[in-house]
Amino acid sequence: MKPIATAIVGCTGLVGQQFARLLDDHPFFALSCLTASSRSTGKTFAAAMPGIDGSFFSAATRRHVLRETTAAAIRASGARVVFSALPAAVSGPLEAELRARGLCVFSNASSHRLDPAVPLLIPEVNAGHLELSRVQLRQHAGFIVTNPNCVVSGLAIALKPLMAFGLDSVTVTTFQAVSGGGRRGVAAWDILGNVVPFIASEEEKVARETRKLLGRLAGDHVEECRLEVYPACSRVAVKDGHLQSVSLEFSQAVSGKEIAEALTGFTAEPQQLKLPTAPQSPIILHDAADRPQPLLDVNAGGPGRAAGMAVSVGRLRRQGRRFGFFLLVHNTVRGAAGGSVLNAELAVRSGLIPGGEA
Numbered sequence: 001m002k003p004i005a006t007a008i009v010g011c012t013g014l015v016g017q018q019f020a021r022l023l024d025d026h027p028f029f030a031l032s033c034l035t036a037s038s039r040s041t042g043k044t045f046a047a048a049m050p051g052i053d054g055s056f057f058s059a060a061t062r063r064h065v066l067r068e069t070t071a072a073a074i075r076a077s078g079a080r081v082v083f084s085a086l087p088a089a090v091s092g093p094l095e096a097e098l099r100a101r102g103l104c105v106f107s108n109a110s111s112h113r114l115d116p117a118v119p120l121l122i123p124e125v126n127a128g129h130l131e132l133s134r135v136q137l138r139q140h141a142g143f144i145v146t147n148p149n150c151v152v153s154g155l156a157i158a159l160k161p162l163m164a165f166g167l168d169s170v171t172v173t174t175f176q177a178v179s180g181g182g183r184r185g186v187a188a189w190d191i192l193g194n195v196v197p198f199i200a201s202e203e204e205k206v207a208r209e210t211r212k213l214l215g216r217l218a219g220d221h222v223e224e225c226r227l228e229v230y231p232a233c234s235r236v237a238v239k240d241g242h243l244q245s246v247s248l249e250f251s252q253a254v255s256g257k258e259i260a261e262a263l264t265g266f267t268a269e270p271q272q273l274k275l276p277t278a279p280q281s282p283i284i285l286h287d288a289a290d291r292p293q294p295l296l297d298v299n300a301g302g303p304g305r306a307a308g309m310a311v312s313v314g315r316l317r318r319q320g321r322r323f324g325f326f327l328l329v330h331n332t333v334r335g336a337a338g339g340s341v342l343n344a345e346l347a348v349r350s351g352l353i354p355g356g357e358a
C-alpha cells in the first residue's frame, strides 16, 4: 500500500510531538505537512522547539518546515489525513473546515467529541461506532473521528470487559500528570511539592465521555449507557501518566477471580487485526502490592511502537460490596496521540480512507 499523505496540526505541543514520533516510520502514513501556531510558522520542526531532545525524531522530521494552520495550506500540502493536537479553542472550526474539504480528521481536542455524528472512539471499546464516519460522509466530503479525554482513555478500556458483570457505578479519583495540561499548561511554581484538587471541566468530560464510549450505536447516533460515573480529578507533580483509584459497584454477584480473568483475557479488534500500534494485551494486571506506578509502568504495551498503549491495573481488591483497583494510562500516548493513530489504523483497515488498505 502507498503511504497516505498526512498532516499533524499542533505538532510542537506535547501531543503533537508524540504524533511526530509515531508517524515518523508508520507503515500506513507519511508526513506531508506539519503546522503549529503563527509563532512557529516558517521554522523547522527542530527550531520551533528549542530545548526539546530531537533524538526521538528522524532527520527528515527535524528539518520539516512548519506551515500555517489553515485548511487551505493543509489541503495544498496534499495531505488526506490530519491528526489534530490543537487547543480546543482553535480546533473546532478548523477541523470542520478540513472535513468540508474532504479530509479525514483524527482529533484529540474536545470540540467535536460529543457531536452526535462524530465517533468518540477507542478501538478496543467501541470499534463499531466508527460507522458514524459513514453518516458524516452522507453530508460532508470528509469526516472527523475523536478520541476521548486522557483519563477516559484508560478508564473505558478497563471497564469494557467488566460491563458483562452488570456494572452499575464507577467512582474514580485521579492523580494526573503535569503533561496533561500541555507544554505551557501548569507553572512549575504551582505544582512542585503540591497537589491541585481541581482541573477545569475534567470531571464533566470523564462522566459524559465514558457514557458515550460505552453506549450503543443506534443508527446515526449513540445512546449513552446508564452507568453512574463519579469522578474527582487532581493534578500531581508527575511528568507523564495519569494514575486513577477506581471503585466499582455491580448489580450481580461477581468474584475477584472473575474480574481478574476478564481483565487479563481482554482483547478486541486491534489485536485481532494486528493494527501496527496495538499492544498485544490492552490491559496488564499486576500482582505486586505497589503497582502500577507512573515511573515504572507508564510505557506498558511495548516493545516498539505500542509502548505506552497498554493500561496497567493493580491492587485489585474487594471493598465490602464494591471492588477497587488502581489504573495507570500514559496520557499523551494511549490518552492522546497513540489512541488517535490507532483510530486511523482501524479506519484504514475498514476501507474508510480512500486509497488506504481495504
Ligand SMILES: NC(=O)c1ccc[n+]([C@@H]2O[C@H](COP(=O)([O-])OP(=O)(O)OC[C@H]3O[C@@H](n4cnc5c(N)ncnc54)[C@H](OP(=O)(O)O)[C@@H]3O)[C@@H](O)[C@H]2O)c1
Binding pocket: 009, 010, 011, 012, 013, 014, 015, 016, 035, 036, 037, 038, 039, 040, 069, 084, 085, 086, 087, 088, 090, 108, 109, 110, 148, 149, 150, 179, 180, 181, 182, 183, 184, 185, 331, 332, 335, 336
Ligand atoms: N496533554 C495531554 O495529555 C492531552 C491528552 C488528551 C488530549 N489532549 C488535547 O490535545 C490537544 C493538544 O494538547 P497538548 O497537551 O499537546 O497542548 P500543547 O502542548 O499546549 O500544544 C498545543 C499545540 O497547538 C499549537 N497552537 C496553539 N495555539 C494555536 C493557534 N492559535 N493556532 C495554531 N496552533 C496553535 C501550539 O503551537 P506553538 O508551539 O507554536 O505554540 C502547539 O503545537 C488539546 O486539545 C488537549 O486538550 C491533551
